[in-house]
Amino acid sequence: MDLSSNLILVIIVTSGATFASRFLGILTAENLSDKSKLFDWFNCVAYSILAALIARMVIFPAGALLESTLLIRIIVILISAIVFIHSKKNLVLPTILSFILLTFLSNIY
Amino acid sequence: MINRKYFYQGLKSLISSRSPAIALACSFVALGALMHNAGFNLQQSAASSFFTYALPGQLVMTESFLVGASLVNIFLSVWLVNFRLYPMSVALVPILKHESQPRWKYYLSCHMIAVSSWLIMKETYKKIDQKYRLDYWLGIGCGTLSAAVISTLIGFLISDYLTKGMMIGLAIVNPVYFLCMMIGAMNNLKIIVAVLSGGLLGPIFYLATPEWSILIAGIVGGTIAFFIKDKKNGSI
Numbered sequence: 001m002d003l004s005s006n007l008i009l010v011i012i013v014t015s016g017a018t019f020a021s022r023f024l025g026i027l028t029a030e031n032l033s034d035k036s037k038l039f040d041w042f043n044c045v046a047y048s049i050l051a052a053l054i055a056r057m058v059i060f061p062a063g064a065l066l067e068s069t070l071l072i073r074i075i076v077i078l079i080s081a082i083v084f085i086h087s088k089k090n091l092v093l094p095t096i097l098s099f100i101l102l103t104f105l106s107n108i109y
Numbered sequence: 110m111i112n113r114k115y116f117y118q119g120l121k122s123l124i125s126s127r128s129p130a131i132a133l134a135c136s137f138v139a140l141g142a143l144m145h146n147a148g149f150n151l152q153q154s155a156a157s158s159f160f161t162y163a164l165p166g167q168l169v170m171t172e173s174f175l176v177g178a179s180l181v182n183i184f185l186s187v188w189l190v191n192f193r194l195y196p197m198s199v200a201l202v203p204i205l206k207h208e209s210q211p212r213w214k215y216y217l218s219c220h221m222i223a224v225s226s227w228l229i230m231k232e233t234y235k236k237i238d239q240k241y242r243l244d245y246w247l248g249i250g251c252g253t254l255s256a257a258v259i260s261t262l263i264g265f266l267i268s269d270y271l272t273k274g275m276m277i278g279l280a281i282v283n284p285v286y287f288l289c290m291m292i293g294a295m296n297n298l299k300i301i302v303a304v305l306s307g308g309l310l311g312p313i314f315y316l317a318t319p320e321w322s323i324l325i326a327g328i329v330g331g332t333i334a335f336f337i338k339d340k341k342n343g344s345i
Contacts, residue, residue: 013184016184019220021191023219041331042199045331046197048326050224050287051308080285081285091132092128099278106274
């Protein structure tokens, strides 16, 4: 098989594996009320999974972030979070700031 | 078919001070550049963001492809890393539902589920009339999905000009955006416990089982939070 059709297969497989979870969610939730206990549990789990994902991205990163140190990542994240809280929860400012800060810091160290 | 007023209202979430656009742009520009370097072409990179639209899964796909993993292995690792979309989707659909909405819209809308669009919807849905929430959601989804695809294209095209430092800088933006959104979402005790326990358990479990850590931490942390009695009577 040539490379190009192989790549297309890879994209189809990835999209299928991703869509499966989304679709399964719709099927599970079909008769679920937002007042039910089960909905409440799924909601808690969803938030908890996202928090675990964020923590992993920062503490045990993959890819480009591996080239920065944990200390610098935590400093950049803390500064951005402080800016977020003190800017009436503006999200554009801390996101731009985090990019500039880490690009700058990783050029120095 | 789709209520335009609510669709545009959802779309407009992309141009507010709470916009996810910067975070999406940064992470998908980095992905586009990565896919370019991995040997994907422009159309394939855009198609991947359009049809998969889940960053961690696309990263796993690119890395697995580079090390020559089999299709079955790619399927399994992507499925595992994107499985978070399952509880997210279960926790989203009930707030979108209305009997007047046709079924195809739900199937279409589930493709738009991603961390950023989900967090925006969770933050704002109470202000939207239940009857039109699905239209509003499709607006958010189309906006974030388009931003992701366009950014992937840009990243692919400018990959030669991105320095190593810039790639590192781009990679921090997504976690920063997610973290800020999570801080914003922590307005009742249940969510606070869910977020703190997940954030704490995730890295601890990672030491034991890297692949399963996020899922297990989420289930354990979420279950702990579930048993917390909230003063506001469990407002979610």
